Amino acid sequence: EPMGQFARWFEDAAGENVFEPNAMIVSTATPDGRPSSRTVLLKQFDERGFVFFTNYESRKGRELAANPYVSLLFPCPPIARQVIVTGTASRIGRDETAAYFRSRPHGSKLGAWASEQSTVIASREELDRRYAELEARYPEGEQVPVPPQ
Structure with missing residues (x-):
């Protein structure tokens, strides 16, 4: 149960007062494989995966539209851990996006x-x-x- 393990580690980081435990590095690549990385904030996670928000016209938005393969890295040096997640990205529903924007x-x-x-x-x-x-x-x-x- 990988999400359960992640949830426990995420709670450990929060319990240790790690600054921005939801900060993660998102790595994307162009269709020809040129990588780029940036830090974003994890907004939620559940059995569907990990949710972050971005402008679809940003570099990461354009790269994900052309090549959905993504890697997430949660660095957590204060507790000597890091979590790496790989998979494909997909857009969440417009209603969820609107709810987040309104918040x-x-x-x-x-x-x-x-x-x-x-x-x-x-x-x-x-x-x-x-x-x-x-x-x-x-x-x-x-x-x-x-x-x-």
């Missing part, structure tokens, strides 16, 4: 719209301008729609 803080929701992940921007001012426009359109307390990506 995020207001500023994070605006940031998801303002930032075009994995793209070059002209300047920090450009990003700040986009964010300010969104802030004016969706003030605190007003519902921010879920981005299509």
Whole structure:
């Protein structure tokens, strides 16, 4: 029962006050095998697998769409453990995505719209301008729609 073992180790890490025990390294690859890795946060796990959220237009989103093979690494040096998971990624349902998006803080929701992940921007001012426009359109307390990506 691999998920049970993972759950126990995850609880051990949390019990040892490991900083961000849900931080994991996600490795993807292009169709021709060029790998890339980045750190994301595990949002939940169950018998279906491990769930994280990403912008589908980001580098990892595009790589997973073209090549679904993925590796996850949970490094946990304080308790001298690491967990490696390999498999294929698939998208969760839109309802689950929307529920997660609605649970995020207001500023994070605006940031998801303002930032075009994995793209070059002209300047920090450009990003700040986009964010300010969104802030004016969706003030605190007003519902921010879920981005299509």
